[in-house]
Amino acid sequence: MTPDTGPADRHTPATTPAVPYGTPDTPRIAVRGEAHLEVAPELARITITVTARGKDRRQTLTDLTQRNARALDLVKAHGDAVEHLETSALTITPELGRHGRGERTRTHHGLVHITAVLGDFSALGELVTALADLDLTRVDGPWWSLRPTSPAHRAARRQAVREAVQRAREYAEALDTTVTALVELADTGTEDTHPRVPQSTRALSRSAYGAPTEDEPAPIDLEPQRQHVHAQVTARFTMAPPRL
Known part of the structure; x- marks a missing residue:
């Protein structure tokens, strides 16, 4: 049985819903604030592909293991x-002969994918060059980016908010009145709008059958790619009634 809450509770007036739009007494103004920043990258990601090939499966796996170890040691x-190092994939694939009766393995292909993320770019050129100098090793990248916690994102959001407030004040001044209060602030996103296009290090690979060099190659010079950060907010304010 539900207890009686008493006359006071039964006659409590309902809460008046908030008006979603302005009124002549409290007009509203909606504006958008945006920010576009260009900043230096904080991270560089490269991928390393180590391969091995041979007729004997065990020897192919041994070669792949040794080359993978050399690549990891270099990194x-x-x-x-x-700042980050991981092996993302390893495959050993037999290749069957195209002719003759029955299924006979012609050769074996081994593949290891390694991903490395660097925060110190002074070591990047030297590392990429040393990796590309290894036998049957391919290097892709770098892909430049910002950390998720980068101060650039916070700076862009703050700038977008300041622009929204400034716009609202300018519109109010055009009506010979002033902004009185903030009603709503919506974040429509902060993002890195720069495409992560790798530099042309894809060609940095060495065949096991290529002519070896006596001296180590000079480190390749990699110029960090500037990152573009965009932030956008929508803000709604109330303002004093203008005299029209």
Whole structure:
């Protein structure tokens, strides 16, 4: 049985819903604030593909293991400059002969994909060049980016809000009145709008059958790609009634 809440509770007036639009006494103004920043990247990501090939499956796997170890050792040798290192895939694929009776394995293909993320770009050129100098090793990248917690995102949001407030004040001044209060602020997103196009390091690979060089190659010079950060907000304000 539901207890009686008493006359006071039964006669409590309903809450008046907020008016979603302005009135002559409290007109509203809606504006948009945007910010576009160009900043230096904070991270560089490269992918390393180590391959091996041979008629003997066990020897192919051994070669792949050794080459993978050399590539990992090169990356790890750069210490704190490397912020993230992972092996994303490993495959050993037999290739069957096209002629003759029965299924006979012609050769074996081994493949390892490694991803490395660097925060210190001073070591990037040296690392990319050393990796590309390894046998049957391919290097792709770098892909430049910002950290999710980058101060650039916060700076863009703050600038977008300041622009929204400034726009609202300018519209109010055009009506010979003033902004009185903020009603709503909506974040429509902060994003890095710069495409992560890699530099042309894809050609940096060495065949196991190529002529070896006596000296180590000079580190390739990589210029960091500027990042474009965009932020946008929508703001609604009330203003004092203008005299029209």
